[in-house]
Amino acid sequence: MRTGVKLFVGVGLVCLWLLLTISGIIQFPEIGGIIKDMAHLTKSSDKINWKTVNLYSIDLPESAKEAKNNVVISQNTVKVMDVKVFYREAKPPDSVTATGQSVLLLHGRSFSSETWEKIETLRLLAALGYRVIAVDLPGYGNTHDKLTGDRGEFLLSLLQALDLLKSRPVVVSPSMSGEYSVTFLKEHSSKLAGYIPVAPVATNSVPPSVLEKIQVPTLIVYGSEDNTGLAEAALKNLKVMPNSREVKLEQAGHPAYLNQPDVFHKLVYNFMLLLK
Template identity: 40%
Template sequence: MLPARSRLGLLLLGALLALVLYVLLPATRHGQHSAGARPEEGTRGRWAANATVRRGMAAGEPPVFYREVSSGPRASSPGRPDVLFLHGQAFTSKTWEALGTLALLAGEGYRAVAIDLPGRTMMVASAQGRVAFLDHVLQELGMQRPVLVSPSMSGRFALPFLLARGDRLAGFVPIAPVGTKDYAAEQYQQVQTSTLILYGDRDTRLGPQALQSLRHLPRHRVAVVPNAGHACYLDKPEDFHRALLGFLDQLK
């Protein structure tokens, strides 16, 4: 029989091992869960791990942070355009990931990427600078003719790009963007990019204001999200996703 001191030592050693296993095993399980993310409720298609990447710009320019959720090959399915998401002032690229938009589009065979727009820097202080910024983003991401989704504040980037580089876009989805009054009807009339003008019916200021200008785009259609405010994609994500997918499907 072991001495009492030896038995006590073995008991303490066993208790220590049990404590170590208790701490480590949940962490291991959590690591396995994070490596293969699960689909959010209400999304379609297969889900794979999301990637958040910092992509540097040219020397002296602000870096680009982007999020992409992929359910298969990096490139989109044949006949489906890439989709680039900008964001409003109070949001980031994370918004489109948390909403399930990136996963939903990936499951439908689209390559969807959301970027973080830079803050106030000299490089994007002018409309020309913001056009150059998006030019470089498309080049860095290898997007040929994407659909550009632009809510609210991001109109400062998207609208000058649309007017200057509309031929580089397969489609444009403005969601009550700012800055629409900065351009004349004649300028909009020269753009041949297919456009879905989207806003919530409770957005009584920016939504109708943007519509007054954007309705001069020759190839536009309008979708009003019921019972939704300025950030209609947050208020009614299913209605927003339905309208967006319907527009993307008719571009194929």
């Protein structure tokens, strides 16, 4: 009888421990990581219809909104193709479990890495468990050197220099930065987990026959009030990508993430969850 009771209590304690580990209430790195990895593998095996997937289904957790206040943003430089590149980096605070995912934030002609700090993208994404880096592209912000080489190869070298290729990052590419990201896609799309173009330039620089074969999940974001013509061109050219999803941000202009940062952050969060 006593043996049966002890066995019952033991099994109950193990079940409770597993429940607390999975939920993140207690931390046990090795076993907890294995369990979460198994969950991710199961999820990733599901077929996602990117053309119709709901990217508004999950709200940003309140815990992340609080944890972002504890995120530290560091500043540094790295040499890439003779260009001294300035960047800002944010990592998950101690209270947040890292997902192993990473995000590289590029910028448009009128902006820089500072933009992503001002609208709290760096802090919020780090508070969600991601490693996040925002760079000043050559000739902008605190990156004073100009680039003379191929922009797609520069982006590849930048990802290598920042040690982002191991995690297969998601690249966010607004406007002017399309000169780097779109040409990069042509040769190196398999090195990315995801791509988020925001009305980028140069979308006609890669033939549709090539874009049709690129499998990387792509979230095409544009503003309803974008009158530059770039949003229309991006939609026309990039929607042929088989795993792309177009999302229009209402009451937003060309830099749609600036006008609707909360909506943009929610979209990115839901996109990242599907990539696990």
